[in-house]
Each structure stands twice: as C-alpha cells, then as structure tokens.
Amino acid sequence: MLIAVLGIIILIAGVVLQRSPQQGSQFSGTIKIVGLGVVFIGLLSSAIKIIDPGKVGVQVLFGKVQEGVLESGLHIINPLYDITTFDIQTQNYTMSAVSNEGQKEGDDAIRVLSSDGLEVTIDISVLYKVNPDKAPYIFQNIGIDYVDKIVRPVTRTAIRDNAVNYQAVDLYSIKRQEFQAKINQTITQSFAKRGLELQQILVRNIALPASVKASIESKINAEQDAQKMQFVLQKERQEADRKRVEAQGIADYQKILSTGLSDKQLQYETIKAQKEIALSPNTKIIIMGGKGGQVLLSDK
Numbered sequence: 001m002l003i004a005v006l007g008i009i010i011l012i013a014g015v016v017l018q019r020s021p022q023q024g025s026q027f028s029g030t031i032k033i034v035g036l037g038v039v040f041i042g043l044l045s046s047a048i049k050i051i052d053p054g055k056v057g058v059q060v061l062f063g064k065v066q067e068g069v070l071e072s073g074l075h076i077i078n079p080l081y082d083i084t085t086f087d088i089q090t091q092n093y094t095m096s097a098v099s100n101e102g103q104k105e106g107d108d109a110i111r112v113l114s115s116d117g118l119e120v121t122i123d124i125s126v127l128y129k130v131n132p133d134k135a136p137y138i139f140q141n142i143g144i145d146y147v148d149k150i151v152r153p154v155t156r157t158a159i160r161d162n163a164v165n166y167q168a169v170d171l172y173s174i175k176r177q178e179f180q181a182k183i184n185q186t187i188t189q190s191f192a193k194r195g196l197e198l199q200q201i202l203v204r205n206i207a208l209p210a211s212v213k214a215s216i217e218s219k220i221n222a223e224q225d226a227q228k229m230q231f232v233l234q235k236e237r238q239e240a241d242r243k244r245v246e247a248q249g250i251a252d253y254q255k256i257l258s259t260g261l262s263d264k265q266l267q268y269e270t271i272k273a274q275k276e277i278a279l280s281p282n283t284k285i286i287i288m289g290g291k292g293g294q295v296l297l298s299d300k
Contacts, residue, residue: 047079054089056132058139065140069132084144086135090199093151096123097207103147109207110156112163118212120168123204126155126187134195142194150194155201158186172206179203 049070051057057070060082070083077083094102097109110122128151130138138146162182166175180203188198 047076049075049077049083051075051085055085055087056135057083057085058136059083060139065136067136069135071132084139086130086132086138086144088130088132088135090127090129091147092125092127093147093155094123094125094204095152095156096204097121098123110159112160114166114168114171115164116167118168118209120163120171120209121205121207122159122163123206124155124159125202125204126151127199127202128191129197129199131195131197138195146194146196150191150196154190155183155187158183158190162186168208168212172208176203176206 049057051070051072053072055072057075059066059068059070059077061078061080066081069086070077095104095108095110096102097107099106102108110124112120112122114120130146142149162179163171166179171179180201184198184201187201191198
C-alpha cells in the first residue's frame, strides 16, 4: 500500500508542475504517467496476498477485524485491507531451571508449595497451537502477544493451583501422572476459552528440597538392603531344605539296607561281583569264602 501512496504523491507533483509557469512544466505529463503507473503497481501488489504454509491471515479494514481468515495460498483481496498472519502449527513453550533451555533467559522453572509446605521446583513444556477459526477473536481481544498474556500465566497458575493438593514426595513419585493429567485438564479448558488448543503438557522434571531428597534416598537404600537380606534368608532356607531332604534320603536308604536285604540277597550280590571279576582279562586272585572254600589263582 505504501507504493500506491508514493504513486499518488508523484501524480500530485506532476499536476502541480503542469500548472507551474516554470521551464520544467513540459515534463509534467511524463511525471503523471509515472505516478499513475506506480499507483497501479502499488494497488496490484496490495491486492495480491500470499499466506505461507502453516499460517492464516486476519483481515483488518480501518481498525475493524473481519470475520473469517485467509488460509495458506494465493489470495486477491481488497487492497485497503491490512493482513496479520498467525502461526497455526504446533508451538512449544518451555519453562526450565536450566539456563537457555526455555523461552526465558536464566532460571525460569515454576516453584510451587506442596500440601506439606515444601517448595517444589517444576520444569515443564507446553505444546499448543492457535485454533485457525479463532484467530480473528485472538487478534481483536488478546493481540499477537498471546504467549505472554495467555500461555505463560495460565500454565503457571494451573500448576500452582493443583500442586497444593499433593505432598512433595507424591508429586515426585506415585502421583506424578495424576498431577500431570489434572493440570492438562485445567489448561485445556482455559486455553479453549481463548482460542488456543492444548496438545500436551510435559512435566520434564520435579526437583525436591535437598533434605527431602536425602530422606528419600536413605529410605530407598534401606528398602534395598531389606530386600537383599530377604533374598539371603530365602537362599539360606532353600539350602537348609535341600540338606534336610538329602539327610532324609540317606536315612531312608540306610533303613532300607538294614531291614530290606536278606542273607540270600547278599550272597547273590557277592556271587555276581565274583563272576564279573572272574570274567575280567586281568590277572586276578579269587578267594572263595564259606565252609570248604578254595583259593583260585589265574594268570593271563
């Protein structure tokens, strides 16, 4: 639109020069033609608008926001419209205690008080996007700085309001997922009223006070020692059971030997053993016991 304004100025200059009695008035016609050409180019460039992918355009005419948006692509519009683009892709806003990790310089973590009065430090990332149909509403009622006006304060407030319902240790361990689900629900409702869509809340880190952290670590070490001792005791019980079963087996075997074998069975086993020796190819001496026994010598 500035080009068209410049063309109008050139056109006016040509008209003024034409009415002037000075020597340069003969160039007034050329100046007017140039002015008209610049005006035409300015109007044409203002009437053609290209919206980049992942963005929408909001149209404003003399301070009044128009309904509807311009989607990505080429558009021919009223050259008097001013176009403000909004990014509708997923955006990330991170608040972290680590320097240069979030959108703010330095330590930007959220510090909250738990139900037991302890200060807990929370690092969080918010994934959100602008609702394309709500872009005119956002521009008219909030402005283009909706991140500082809505995303940041709503998120920090939701975390603080929900954290007071939990003890510090629970936030750090067993109720972390529950806490994340609640702040997700709170922020989703608040964003929706203002034309934003929450896609996901990521609780990146929860840092406890040093004293609480030391207490938790001590408790964990004690539990690990107790589990280790239970394992040792269980292993000893199993070993004792094994020895008990082994001893019982030996006792049962001895009982069977002492009560179950007759003299004839013993004599039979002796004969079998002597037979195996006799059949052996090695040199042997066999002494036959019993009444009238004999000594047999055999050399191979």
